[in-house]
Amino acid sequence: MLFRPSLRTTGAIAAAGLSALLSSSAALAAAKWDMPLVWPDTNYHVQNAKVFVERVKKATNGSVDITIHSGGALGIKGPETLVAVRDGVVKIAEFDWQTAGGEDPFVNLFTVPFLAVTYDEGKVLLSVARPSFDKIAAKYNQKILYMVPWPGQGAYTKKPVVTLADLSGVKIRTGVPIATKLYQRLGASAVQMPWAEVVPGLASGVIEAVATSSTSGVDGKFWEFMGHFNRFNWALPINVVTVNLEAWNKLTAGERTTIEKTAREAEPEFWKVAVAEDEKNLKILADRGMKVSQPSAALNSELVKAAQPLWEDFISLSKFIPAREVINQYRAKVGK
Secondary structure, eight states: OOOOOOHHHHHHHHHHHHHHHHHHHHHHHOEEEEEEOOSOTTSHHHHHHHHHHHHHHHHTTTSEEEEEEOTTTTOOOGGGHHHHHHTTSSSEEEEEGGGGTTTOGGGGGGGSTTTSOSHHHHHHHHHHHHHHHHHHHHHTTEEEEEEEEOOOOEEEESSOOSSGGGGTTOEEEESSHHHHHHHHHTTOEEEEOOGGGHHHHHHHTSOSEEEEOHHHHHHTTGGGTOSEEEOOOOOOOEEEEEEEHHHHHHSOHHHHHHHHHHHHHHHHHHHHHHHHHHHHHHHHHHHTTOEEEOOOHHHHHHHHHHHHHHHHHHHHHOTTTTHHHHHHHHHHHHTO
């Protein structure tokens, strides 16, 4: 006997088929992104990123699933990250914004020496500079989701820096060109190198000092090589999470709105984490036997004086962004 399905049966089969198709499409539409970071898993930028991706996954009901790859596991070095995201090698990444300075010098704004030296000043500077940063990101086919600073920058050395003479000829690692120029002006022999090469450089004697933060000092276990952390607090470098625009635009409008809201809400929390981490890491350094010191008023005055010409250098290099206007707007807001 020939089976003739009823309209109800036919409808049920069609509905089931449509449901299966939609479920399959949803599965195929889910965004699965790999997110590289060069920092070790214990670093607070990595921990912040883990919180962020977990919130994104929950808020999007799993439709945007991001996998963290810390410690440079994907083989992408810091200076390569901007281009890697631009070209879609990875869809999303967290990196030191200053390492993109070779592409656009304006990203070095947060390392202009003694421009913003406290977290409160950093927040004001970011509020003024963010539109310009967004333009640079868009030029490189990506969108900024959130930005979080490193603690104030100082110098790890074998001997204490009491006067500028103590830096004379010291082979010190720097992370960005403007820091290299600063330490050269301070009399040191500055060498720019990515983070992955720092500890090997200390072990081999290629460098004998490092310009960085309390966090990186703990990450690199610098007490194994040096005995002093001179807290000059000359800058607050900033990290960024960006997403490839093509990948971003493939998301639904709802997913994009949800992720933007998640990032906006997380950013102030992550700044608080940075403050707490600085305090914690300074204690760890001291507990490991490292002498942590602030510069005297006389030394600080010399540091600031040496740094001033670099403001104009930065402004002259920033050809596509009105750097002077941004800096003047910031200084007006903080009375500096």
